[in-house]
Amino acid sequence: MHAIKTVSLTKYYGQSRGIIDLNLSVDEGDFFGFIGPNGAGKSTTIRTLMGLIAPSSGTAEIFGLDIVKQKQEILPSIGYMPSEASFYRNMRAGEIIRLSASLRHKNCRREAKRLCRRLALDTEKKIGELSLGNRKKVSIVCALQHKPALCVLDEPTSGLDPLIQREFYAILEERNAEGTTIFLSSHVLSEIERYCRHAAVIRQGKLLISDSLENLGHTGTKKVTIRGVDAPPALEHMKDIRKNGDAISFLYNGTPDVLLKALAYLPLTDVDISEPDLEEVFMHYYSEEGKDFT
Amino acid sequence: MILFKHELRQGRNTLLIWSGVIAFMLGICIFIYPEMKDQMGDISGVFADMGGFSAAFGMDQLNFGEFIGFFGVECGNVLGLGGAFFAALLGISALAKEEKEQTAEFLLTHPVTREKVVLHKLCAVLAQIAILNLLAICITAVSILMIKESPEAKTLAWLFLAYFILQIETASICFGISAFISQGGLGIGLGMAALFYFLNIIANLTEQAEFLKYITPFGYTEGADIIAKGSIDVKYLSVGLVLTAVGIAAAFYWYCRKDIV
Numbered sequence: 001m002h003a004i005k006t007v008s009l010t011k012y013y014g015q016s017r018g019i020i021d022l023n024l025s026v027d028e029g030d031f032f033g034f035i036g037p038n039g040a041g042k043s044t045t046i047r048t049l050m051g052l053i054a055p056s057s058g059t060a061e062i063f064g065l066d067i068v069k070q071k072q073e074i075l076p077s078i079g080y081m082p083s084e085a086s087f088y089r090n091m092r093a094g095e096i097i098r099l100s101a102s103l104r105h106k107n108c109r110r111e112a113k114r115l116c117r118r119l120a121l122d123t124e125k126k127i128g129e130l131s132l133g134n135r136k137k138v139s140i141v142c143a144l145q146h147k148p149a150l151c152v153l154d155e156p157t158s159g160l161d162p163l164i165q166r167e168f169y170a171i172l173e174e175r176n177a178e179g180t181t182i183f184l185s186s187h188v189l190s191e192i193e194r195y196c197r198h199a200a201v202i203r204q205g206k207l208l209i210s211d212s213l214e215n216l217g218h219t220g221t222k223k224v225t226i227r228g229v230d231a232p233p234a235l236e237h238m239k240d241i242r243k244n245g246d247a248i249s250f251l252y253n254g255t256p257d258v259l260l261k262a263l264a265y266l267p268l269t270d271v272d273i274s275e276p277d278l279e280e281v282f283m284h285y286y287s288e289e290g291k292d293f294t
Numbered sequence: 295m296i297l298f299k300h301e302l303r304q305g306r307n308t309l310l311i312w313s314g315v316i317a318f319m320l321g322i323c324i325f326i327y328p329e330m331k332d333q334m335g336d337i338s339g340v341f342a343d344m345g346g347f348s349a350a351f352g353m354d355q356l357n358f359g360e361f362i363g364f365f366g367v368e369c370g371n372v373l374g375l376g377g378a379f380f381a382a383l384l385g386i387s388a389l390a391k392e393e394k395e396q397t398a399e400f401l402l403t404h405p406v407t408r409e410k411v412v413l414h415k416l417c418a419v420l421a422q423i424a425i426l427n428l429l430a431i432c433i434t435a436v437s438i439l440m441i442k443e444s445p446e447a448k449t450l451a452w453l454f455l456a457y458f459i460l461q462i463e464t465a466s467i468c469f470g471i472s473a474f475i476s477q478g479g480l481g482i483g484l485g486m487a488a489l490f491y492f493l494n495i496i497a498n499l500t501e502q503a504e505f506l507k508y509i510t511p512f513g514y515t516e517g518a519d520i521i522a523k524g525s526i527d528v529k530y531l532s533v534g535l536v537l538t539a540v541g542i543a544a545a546f547y548w549y550c551r552k553d554i555v
Contacts, residue, residue, distance in 0.1 A: 013555070050403050053553035075405040082403075086396035088304060096400075102296050103404040142400070 001064055003028045003150050003181035004049065008058035011044050018044035020205045021058070026183055026198070028063075031176050033196035033213075034185040037286045041205040042185040043083060046154050050080055062150065076104060079148035083155045083185075085135035087127045093138045094123030100142040108145035115141045118167055132159035140168060144175070151175065153184040157191065169195055193278045201285040208285050216281060221253040223276040228269035233262040240284070251276060251284075297411060301418030305384065312380040313426040316372060317433040323368040324437035327361060350495045361443040366453065366517025373430055373457045374515050378487040381423055381461035385468030385541075386475075386483030388415045389549055393476035398554045408550040412473075416542060419469060423461045427454065452520050459531070460511040463538045464490065470541030473549040508533045 004026040011018035019041040026032045036042050047053045049060060051071040060067045062074045087096045097116075101108040116123055121137040130138070136159050143151060151172070157165045173195065176182050186192055192199050193213065200210035209216065227247050232238065237254030247270075252259055263271060302309075389412065392398035402408065431454055438445065468483045475482070494512035496503045507513030507530050514530035 013553070047399075047554070052399060052402060053555060054551070072405055072407060075403065078403070080399075080403040082399040084396050084399070087400060088397055089395070090304070099296070099300060100400075100404065103401075103406055 001028050002026060002061070003030065004060070004062055004183060006045075006049075006058065006060040009045070009048065009055055009060050010057045011048055011053060012056045017041075017205045019048070019202070022202075022207050024200055024207060024210060026181065028181055029176070029179055031172070031182045031195060031197045032184070033192035033199035034183065034202065035187070035189065035192055035199060035282060035285075036202035040202045042202060043154055044205075045202070046152055046185060049152060050078070051075070077149040079143035079146065079151045081139045081143040081151070081153040081156050083158070085132065085139040085159075087135065087138060089128040090126065092124060092126050093121060093130065093134070096127060096138055097123065097141050097145065101145060104146050106146050111147065112141055112145040115144055115171070118171065119164055133161060133164070136160055137164070144171065148180065150181045150183065153182070155185055155187065157186065157188060189279045189282045192282075201282065203285060213278065217275065217278045219253070219281055221251050221276055221281070222256075222259075222273050223249060223280065224252050224259070225249040225272040226263065226266070226268050226270065229266050233266060235259065235262055251280070297406065297414035298418050298421075301415055302421065305418065305422055308383070309422050309425060312376070313429045316376045316380070316426065317429050319372045319376065320369065320430055321433050321437045323372060324365070324434065324441060327364055327443070328441050330364070331359070346499055350498045361438075362445040362449055362521055365445065365450070366521050369434075369453060369457070370515065370517040374460060374512065375487070375491055377423075377426065377430075377457055377461045378464045378490065378511070379484060380426060381465035382468045382483035382487040383480065384419045384422055385465035386472050386479045388419050388469055389472040389545065390475045390477065390479050393554060394478050402554060409546065412546050412549050416469060416545070419465050420462065423458070423465060427458050427461070430454070449521055449524060452525060453517060456515040456520055456526050459526075459534065460515045463511040463534045466538040466541035468541070470544035473545040473552065476555075
């Protein structure tokens, strides 16, 4: 069964675009990264899945249940972490965590305590006194203390210090090993590369690609670096030409035959042809030309 | 019950301050009555001669020489206007504050239906208004006993009931508006309460504007009318009850459908 499955999910805010015709599926037990530039529609997708906003058209299911009609059956099994960690300012962190548990009619005291200790969260402090990072920790505890089957995390690590980030991902990996599906949106490509098994890229409201991290890395595109010349050969299917000292590098996704023939006539002192790293691949999806990258 | 309690806790300080101030003002007004009483006998005549001005505040029909007459005007201003402001404040912020403070995302992604959220918030608003009024009644009763006046309890009860309904109507209308806005809306709420108050004053001033009494809840809380008739004017009240229902229905209808962005 799919943990998340959207079919032609579309959301317009009046005239302005949210997401268009989004077909996304996340398998149960997956560790899934959702990436895209600001305003691409990541949060719109997540908010629609969480029932905060109603889709304009299309459908979505979580664990086979309709997100609109069966929202109340879905919500108990989700742990959601919004991108803004905002809580009632006059309440203490511990009170928020207890409120969250009691709204779920669950006793999560032991798990909450364990999470707070691991994340080094002072539960006695008032929300108004907490920094963004500490409020994020409260958000993490609220999203995880009831041991949900699906975690939906909207840019979870912004504001967390590197140590806590590492601990946070350690917790997620443990949960994932126990069978929890993790769905997270992020800007930090290295995080996605390191922890996720599958990832989807969204840009301007449309899903560009959704695949395993392995396949995403093997796009058939080569990164070519040459030395000994002032300009790269004039080829089709070239992009991202850069000059770095005496080296010229570019990305190439035409046939190797054409590339090698073109390089053969140049007075090169050095040549390197390799797979671009994943971050470079993602960067291209972010940019305008991303579409024809594959 | 969790949500209801949570709401009451969130509003605790506001409730304490408002009910404290209103009860204190009511007490003060009652305590100054004995001193004013002797001078008041003549003043009633003066007010009666002032025409439009005293009519605006319903003072032309009241006998200030009697405690209930004095109370009808003072109470009308303190509990009526003060209570209306408090009710408007509660109503307008009840739903909108969650979006303004960005806590809606936290609250509404828990397994709680929006209907339940609206219901509990509404109950919390009504409960807070009830607490304020109970406190006002207690303070009034104690103060009256202390100055050794004995006004007719039934008339007093009608007055308090009228103010209570006024506050509920104001709160309900603002509650309805609250579902449609996602920012504070404090100005809208306080503006509504003030508008209602002034509409009644205009209605009192000229007969051509008397229809305004149907619109404003201050129409059926006019101390002078209640004391003269010994009950609340049903024709104004019924419109008020309809507006109350419309406000509440609008809140349920819209909040359960709106996008939380």
